[in-house]
Amino acid sequence: MAGGQALRVAVIGAGAFGRNHLRVLRELQQAGQAVELVAVVDRDSAAVATASEKFGVPGFATIEACLAGTQSGVGRLDAASVCVPTVHHASAAAPLLAAGVDLLIEKPLAASLADADSILELARRHGRIVQVGHLERFNPAVTAAREHLHKPMFFEAHRLSIFTPRSLDVDVVLDLMIHDLDIVLSLVASPVREVRAVGLPVLSRKVDIANVRVEFESGCIANFTASRVSTERVRKLRFFQPHQYLSLDFARQDLLMIDVTAAAGMDPAMLAALAEKAGAQLGAHPSAGLSLKKVTVELGEPLRLEIEAFLQAVRERTRPVVSGEDGRAALALALEINEAIAVHAERAGLRDFM
Helix, strand or coil, rough: CCCCEEEEEEECCCCHHHHHHHHHHHHHHHHCCCEEEEEEECCCCCHHHHHHHHHCCEECHHHHHHHHHHHHHCCCCCCCECCHHHHHHCCCHHHHCCCCCCCEECCCCCCCCCHHHHHHHHHHHCCCCCEEEEEHHHHHHHHHHCCCCCCCCEEEEEECCCCCCCCCCCCCCCCCCCCCCHHHHHHHCCCEEEEEEECCCCCCCCCCCEEEEEECCCCCCEEEEECCCCCEEEEEEEEEEEEEEEEEEEECEEEEEEEEECCCCHHHHHHHHHHHHHCCCEECCCCCCCCEEECCCCCCHHHHHHHHHHHHHHHHHHCCCCCCCHHHHHHHHHHHHHHHHHHHHHHHHCHHHH
Protein backbone atom coordinates (compact mmCIF):
# COMPACT_ATOMS: atom_id res chain seq x y z
CA MET A 1 0.00 0.00 0.00
CA ALA A 2 1.22 3.46 -0.83
CA GLY A 3 1.69 6.00 1.93
CA GLY A 4 -1.16 6.19 4.42
CA GLN A 5 -3.80 4.93 2.02
CA ALA A 6 -6.51 3.11 3.97
CA LEU A 7 -6.81 -0.63 3.56
CA ARG A 8 -10.26 -1.53 2.25
CA VAL A 9 -11.53 -4.60 4.10
CA ALA A 10 -14.58 -6.85 3.81
CA VAL A 11 -15.91 -9.45 6.23
CA ILE A 12 -17.06 -12.76 4.78
CA GLY A 13 -19.65 -14.27 7.10
CA ALA A 14 -22.09 -12.35 9.29
CA GLY A 15 -22.44 -14.89 12.10
CA ALA A 16 -21.11 -14.44 15.64
CA PHE A 17 -17.44 -14.40 14.59
CA GLY A 18 -18.10 -12.18 11.59
CA ARG A 19 -20.01 -9.63 13.67
CA ASN A 20 -17.04 -9.35 16.04
CA HIS A 21 -14.69 -8.74 13.12
CA LEU A 22 -17.08 -6.11 11.78
CA ARG A 23 -17.19 -4.42 15.17
CA VAL A 24 -13.41 -4.31 15.61
CA LEU A 25 -12.76 -3.10 12.08
CA ARG A 26 -15.30 -0.32 12.52
CA GLU A 27 -13.74 0.63 15.89
CA LEU A 28 -10.28 0.80 14.29
CA GLN A 29 -11.66 2.95 11.48
CA GLN A 30 -13.37 5.29 13.93
CA ALA A 31 -10.14 5.51 15.94
CA GLY A 32 -8.42 6.95 12.88
CA GLN A 33 -6.43 3.92 11.79
CA ALA A 34 -5.76 3.49 8.07
CA VAL A 35 -8.51 0.96 7.47
CA GLU A 36 -11.96 1.19 5.90
CA LEU A 37 -14.72 -1.37 6.35
CA VAL A 38 -16.36 -1.60 2.92
CA ALA A 39 -18.55 -4.72 2.69
CA VAL A 40 -20.10 -7.73 4.38
CA VAL A 41 -20.95 -11.03 2.67
CA ASP A 42 -23.32 -13.77 3.80
CA ARG A 43 -25.73 -16.15 2.08
CA ASP A 44 -28.24 -15.60 4.88
CA SER A 45 -30.26 -12.63 3.60
CA ALA A 46 -31.51 -11.66 7.05
CA ALA A 47 -28.03 -11.81 8.64
CA VAL A 48 -26.36 -9.81 5.87
CA ALA A 49 -29.16 -7.21 5.87
CA THR A 50 -28.84 -6.72 9.64
CA ALA A 51 -25.06 -6.42 9.48
CA SER A 52 -25.20 -4.13 6.46
CA GLU A 53 -27.58 -1.76 8.22
CA LYS A 54 -25.73 -1.82 11.55
CA PHE A 55 -22.31 -1.09 10.07
CA GLY A 56 -23.43 1.04 7.15
CA VAL A 57 -21.74 -0.98 4.41
CA PRO A 58 -23.04 -2.76 1.30
CA GLY A 59 -24.11 -6.36 1.85
CA PHE A 60 -23.70 -9.14 -0.69
CA ALA A 61 -24.95 -12.72 -0.92
CA THR A 62 -21.78 -14.02 -2.57
CA ILE A 63 -18.08 -13.26 -2.71
CA GLU A 64 -18.28 -12.99 -6.49
CA ALA A 65 -20.94 -10.30 -6.18
CA CYS A 66 -18.80 -8.44 -3.66
CA LEU A 67 -15.74 -8.56 -5.92
CA ALA A 68 -17.82 -7.29 -8.80
CA GLY A 69 -19.49 -4.62 -6.66
CA THR A 70 -17.65 -1.56 -7.96
CA GLN A 71 -20.93 0.04 -9.02
CA SER A 72 -22.25 -0.43 -5.49
CA GLY A 73 -19.38 1.59 -4.10
CA VAL A 74 -17.18 -1.21 -2.80
CA GLY A 75 -14.36 -0.46 -5.20
CA ARG A 76 -10.92 -1.89 -4.54
CA LEU A 77 -10.75 -4.69 -1.99
CA ASP A 78 -7.39 -5.12 -0.22
CA ALA A 79 -8.13 -7.61 2.53
CA ALA A 80 -10.89 -9.70 4.06
CA SER A 81 -11.74 -11.61 7.20
CA VAL A 82 -13.09 -15.08 6.37
CA CYS A 83 -15.55 -16.00 9.12
CA VAL A 84 -17.71 -18.64 7.44
CA PRO A 85 -18.02 -22.24 8.78
CA THR A 86 -14.76 -24.18 8.56
CA VAL A 87 -15.97 -26.48 5.79
CA HIS A 88 -16.35 -23.43 3.52
CA HIS A 89 -12.95 -21.82 4.22
CA ALA A 90 -11.26 -23.20 1.10
CA SER A 91 -14.11 -22.33 -1.27
CA ALA A 92 -14.36 -18.82 0.20
CA ALA A 93 -10.60 -18.21 0.11
CA ALA A 94 -10.08 -19.28 -3.52
CA PRO A 95 -11.83 -16.42 -5.38
CA LEU A 96 -10.51 -13.83 -2.91
CA LEU A 97 -6.88 -14.93 -3.26
CA ALA A 98 -7.24 -15.10 -7.04
CA ALA A 99 -8.51 -11.51 -6.96
CA GLY A 100 -5.42 -10.37 -5.04
CA VAL A 101 -7.05 -10.08 -1.61
CA ASP A 102 -5.05 -10.79 1.57
CA LEU A 103 -6.90 -12.94 4.10
CA LEU A 104 -7.39 -13.36 7.82
CA ILE A 105 -9.04 -16.79 8.05
CA GLU A 106 -10.73 -17.81 11.28
CA LYS A 107 -9.35 -20.95 12.94
CA PRO A 108 -9.05 -23.75 12.06
CA LEU A 109 -7.48 -22.91 8.71
CA ALA A 110 -9.57 -25.55 6.91
CA ALA A 111 -11.54 -28.75 7.42
CA SER A 112 -8.81 -30.95 5.91
CA LEU A 113 -5.11 -30.82 5.10
CA ALA A 114 -5.97 -30.99 1.41
CA ASP A 115 -8.07 -27.83 1.73
CA ALA A 116 -5.36 -26.15 3.82
CA ASP A 117 -2.72 -26.97 1.20
CA SER A 118 -5.00 -25.62 -1.52
CA ILE A 119 -5.34 -22.30 0.34
CA LEU A 120 -1.58 -22.02 0.91
CA GLU A 121 -0.76 -22.87 -2.69
CA LEU A 122 -3.15 -20.20 -3.97
CA ALA A 123 -1.63 -17.68 -1.55
CA ARG A 124 1.87 -18.45 -2.85
CA ARG A 125 0.77 -18.34 -6.47
CA HIS A 126 -0.90 -14.94 -6.12
CA GLY A 127 1.59 -13.46 -3.66
CA ARG A 128 -1.03 -13.00 -0.95
CA ILE A 129 -0.80 -12.97 2.84
CA VAL A 130 -2.80 -15.51 4.84
CA GLN A 131 -3.05 -15.15 8.61
CA VAL A 132 -4.96 -17.73 10.65
CA GLY A 133 -7.26 -16.58 13.45
CA HIS A 134 -5.65 -18.25 16.45
CA LEU A 135 -6.47 -15.20 18.52
CA GLU A 136 -5.14 -16.61 21.81
CA ARG A 137 -1.64 -16.08 20.38
CA PHE A 138 -2.41 -12.40 20.86
CA ASN A 139 -3.61 -12.77 24.44
CA PRO A 140 -1.45 -10.35 26.44
CA ALA A 141 -0.74 -13.05 29.02
CA VAL A 142 0.72 -15.28 26.28
CA THR A 143 2.83 -12.39 25.00
CA ALA A 144 4.15 -11.81 28.52
CA ALA A 145 4.88 -15.52 29.03
CA ARG A 146 7.04 -15.66 25.89
CA GLU A 147 9.46 -13.20 27.47
CA HIS A 148 10.16 -15.74 30.22
CA LEU A 149 10.39 -18.83 28.02
CA HIS A 150 13.68 -20.75 27.98
CA LYS A 151 13.21 -24.54 28.00
CA PRO A 152 9.62 -25.68 28.61
CA MET A 153 9.39 -29.36 29.48
CA PHE A 154 5.82 -29.90 30.71
CA PHE A 155 2.55 -28.21 29.74
CA GLU A 156 -0.95 -28.65 31.13
CA ALA A 157 -3.80 -26.94 29.29
CA HIS A 158 -7.46 -26.78 30.31
CA ARG A 159 -10.08 -25.19 28.06
CA LEU A 160 -13.62 -25.82 29.30
CA SER A 161 -16.87 -24.20 28.16
CA ILE A 162 -20.57 -24.44 28.88
CA PHE A 163 -22.43 -26.06 25.99
CA THR A 164 -23.80 -23.79 23.26
CA PRO A 165 -24.97 -24.64 19.72
CA ARG A 166 -22.11 -22.52 18.32
CA SER A 167 -19.46 -24.22 16.12
CA LEU A 168 -21.02 -27.67 16.15
CA ASP A 169 -19.80 -28.15 12.59
CA VAL A 170 -16.49 -29.24 14.16
CA ASP A 171 -15.56 -31.31 17.22
CA VAL A 172 -14.11 -29.94 20.45
CA VAL A 173 -10.53 -30.54 19.28
CA LEU A 174 -10.97 -28.29 16.25
CA ASP A 175 -13.26 -25.90 18.12
CA LEU A 176 -11.50 -25.28 21.46
CA MET A 177 -8.38 -27.39 21.93
CA ILE A 178 -6.77 -26.14 18.73
CA HIS A 179 -6.10 -22.79 20.43
CA ASP A 180 -3.85 -24.50 22.96
CA LEU A 181 -2.31 -26.81 20.35
CA ASP A 182 -1.24 -23.77 18.33
CA ILE A 183 0.22 -21.98 21.36
CA VAL A 184 2.14 -25.02 22.62
CA LEU A 185 3.48 -25.80 19.13
CA SER A 186 4.79 -22.23 18.90
CA LEU A 187 6.37 -22.39 22.36
CA VAL A 188 7.95 -25.84 22.10
CA ALA A 189 9.22 -25.52 18.50
CA SER A 190 9.88 -29.26 18.27
CA PRO A 191 8.36 -32.03 16.11
CA VAL A 192 5.64 -34.22 17.63
CA ARG A 193 6.83 -37.71 18.55
CA GLU A 194 3.70 -39.39 19.93
CA VAL A 195 0.01 -38.64 20.46
CA ARG A 196 -2.38 -40.43 22.81
CA ALA A 197 -5.98 -39.32 23.09
CA VAL A 198 -9.46 -40.18 24.29
CA GLY A 199 -12.68 -38.34 23.52
CA LEU A 200 -16.43 -38.76 23.56
CA PRO A 201 -19.53 -37.09 22.15
CA VAL A 202 -21.91 -36.02 24.92
CA LEU A 203 -24.50 -33.52 23.68
CA SER A 204 -23.67 -33.42 19.98
CA ARG A 205 -22.80 -35.94 17.28
CA LYS A 206 -19.13 -34.99 17.44
CA VAL A 207 -16.55 -35.34 20.22
CA ASP A 208 -17.46 -32.84 22.96
CA ILE A 209 -14.81 -33.70 25.55
CA ALA A 210 -11.25 -34.85 24.97
CA ASN A 211 -8.04 -35.50 26.85
CA VAL A 212 -4.73 -35.65 25.00
CA ARG A 213 -1.10 -36.38 25.80
CA VAL A 214 1.50 -35.19 23.28
CA GLU A 215 5.21 -35.99 23.51
CA PHE A 216 7.66 -33.92 21.48
CA GLU A 217 11.06 -34.95 20.13
CA SER A 218 12.63 -32.50 22.58
CA GLY A 219 11.28 -34.60 25.45
CA CYS A 220 8.65 -32.03 26.36
CA ILE A 221 5.25 -33.44 27.38
CA ALA A 222 1.95 -31.60 26.97
CA ASN A 223 -1.41 -32.63 28.41
CA PHE A 224 -4.53 -31.04 26.93
CA THR A 225 -8.10 -31.19 28.21
CA ALA A 226 -10.96 -29.59 26.30
CA SER A 227 -14.68 -29.74 26.98
CA ARG A 228 -17.69 -27.87 25.66
CA VAL A 229 -20.06 -29.59 28.10
CA SER A 230 -18.58 -28.24 31.32
CA THR A 231 -20.49 -26.56 34.15
CA GLU A 232 -17.85 -23.82 34.26
CA ARG A 233 -15.68 -21.79 31.93
CA VAL A 234 -11.93 -22.37 32.30
CA ARG A 235 -9.09 -21.12 30.10
CA LYS A 236 -5.73 -21.97 31.68
CA LEU A 237 -2.25 -23.04 30.63
CA ARG A 238 0.51 -24.07 33.04
CA PHE A 239 4.04 -25.00 32.14
CA PHE A 240 7.25 -26.01 33.86
CA GLN A 241 10.80 -25.33 32.77
CA PRO A 242 14.09 -25.62 34.70
CA HIS A 243 13.69 -23.72 37.97
CA GLN A 244 10.40 -22.09 36.98
CA TYR A 245 6.68 -22.72 36.86
CA LEU A 246 4.31 -20.37 35.03
CA SER A 247 0.53 -20.31 35.34
CA LEU A 248 -1.47 -18.42 32.72
CA ASP A 249 -5.14 -17.53 32.85
CA PHE A 250 -6.41 -16.56 29.38
CA ALA A 251 -9.72 -15.11 30.55
CA ARG A 252 -8.24 -12.92 33.28
CA GLN A 253 -5.05 -12.22 31.28
CA ASP A 254 -3.04 -13.10 34.36
CA LEU A 255 0.44 -14.60 34.51
CA LEU A 256 1.90 -16.03 37.71
CA MET A 257 5.59 -16.98 37.74
CA ILE A 258 7.09 -19.14 40.45
CA ASP A 259 10.83 -19.48 40.95
CA VAL A 260 11.26 -23.07 42.10
CA THR A 261 15.06 -23.15 42.35
CA ALA A 262 14.91 -23.86 46.04
CA ALA A 263 12.24 -26.52 45.60
CA ALA A 264 13.67 -28.49 42.70
CA GLY A 265 12.79 -31.79 44.32
CA MET A 266 9.11 -30.97 44.87
CA ASP A 267 6.51 -33.00 42.99
CA PRO A 268 5.13 -30.98 40.01
CA ALA A 269 1.52 -31.67 41.03
CA MET A 270 2.25 -30.39 44.53
CA LEU A 271 3.89 -27.31 43.06
CA ALA A 272 0.85 -26.63 40.91
CA ALA A 273 -1.53 -27.00 43.84
CA LEU A 274 0.60 -24.74 46.00
CA ALA A 275 0.86 -22.12 43.29
CA GLU A 276 -2.91 -22.09 42.80
CA LYS A 277 -3.44 -21.73 46.54
CA ALA A 278 -0.86 -18.99 46.83
CA GLY A 279 -1.98 -17.10 43.74
CA ALA A 280 -4.00 -14.62 45.77
CA GLN A 281 -1.19 -14.17 48.29
CA LEU A 282 1.73 -13.20 46.12
CA GLY A 283 5.11 -12.75 47.73
CA ALA A 284 7.95 -14.81 49.15
CA HIS A 285 7.25 -18.22 50.67
CA PRO A 286 10.57 -19.19 52.26
CA SER A 287 9.11 -22.18 54.08
CA ALA A 288 8.15 -23.70 50.76
CA GLY A 289 11.30 -22.46 49.03
CA LEU A 290 9.21 -20.62 46.47
CA SER A 291 9.26 -17.07 45.19
CA LEU A 292 5.98 -16.03 43.57
CA LYS A 293 5.58 -13.08 41.28
CA LYS A 294 2.58 -11.78 39.38
CA VAL A 295 3.99 -10.68 36.04
CA THR A 296 2.82 -7.32 34.76
CA VAL A 297 0.52 -7.83 31.78
CA GLU A 298 -0.71 -4.99 29.58
CA LEU A 299 -4.38 -5.87 29.07
CA GLY A 300 -6.00 -5.79 25.65
CA GLU A 301 -8.66 -7.43 23.49
CA PRO A 302 -7.01 -10.37 21.66
CA LEU A 303 -9.23 -10.01 18.58
CA ARG A 304 -8.35 -6.35 18.17
CA LEU A 305 -4.64 -7.14 18.59
CA GLU A 306 -4.98 -9.97 16.07
CA ILE A 307 -6.67 -7.78 13.45
CA GLU A 308 -4.18 -4.96 13.99
CA ALA A 309 -1.30 -7.41 13.48
CA PHE A 310 -2.93 -8.69 10.29
CA LEU A 311 -3.39 -5.19 8.90
CA GLN A 312 0.23 -4.38 9.71
CA ALA A 313 1.42 -7.51 7.88
CA VAL A 314 -0.69 -6.50 4.87
CA ARG A 315 0.68 -2.97 4.81
CA GLU A 316 4.31 -4.02 5.28
CA ARG A 317 4.07 -7.26 3.24
CA THR A 318 5.62 -9.24 6.08
CA ARG A 319 5.02 -12.73 7.43
CA PRO A 320 2.04 -12.62 9.81
CA VAL A 321 2.39 -13.57 13.46
CA VAL A 322 0.23 -16.65 12.86
CA SER A 323 1.07 -17.69 9.32
CA GLY A 324 -0.84 -20.05 7.08
CA GLU A 325 1.87 -22.63 7.76
CA ASP A 326 1.32 -22.23 11.51
CA GLY A 327 -2.38 -22.79 10.98
CA ARG A 328 -1.68 -25.90 8.93
CA ALA A 329 0.60 -27.29 11.66
CA ALA A 330 -2.10 -26.83 14.32
CA LEU A 331 -4.68 -28.41 12.02
CA ALA A 332 -2.39 -31.38 11.28
CA LEU A 333 -1.92 -32.05 14.99
CA ALA A 334 -5.66 -31.68 15.67
CA LEU A 335 -6.48 -34.19 12.93
CA GLU A 336 -3.84 -36.59 14.26
CA ILE A 337 -5.48 -36.29 17.67
CA ASN A 338 -8.87 -37.11 16.14
CA GLU A 339 -7.36 -40.20 14.53
CA ALA A 340 -5.95 -41.25 17.93
CA ILE A 341 -9.38 -40.72 19.52
CA ALA A 342 -10.95 -42.97 16.86
CA VAL A 343 -8.31 -45.68 17.44
CA HIS A 344 -8.88 -45.56 21.19
CA ALA A 345 -12.66 -45.72 20.74
CA GLU A 346 -12.27 -48.84 18.61
CA ARG A 347 -9.89 -50.48 21.07
CA ALA A 348 -12.05 -49.62 24.07
CA GLY A 349 -15.30 -50.67 22.44
CA LEU A 350 -16.74 -47.17 22.50
CA ARG A 351 -18.14 -47.17 18.97
CA ASP A 352 -21.70 -47.14 20.29
CA PHE A 353 -20.93 -43.76 21.86
CA MET A 354 -19.36 -42.23 18.76
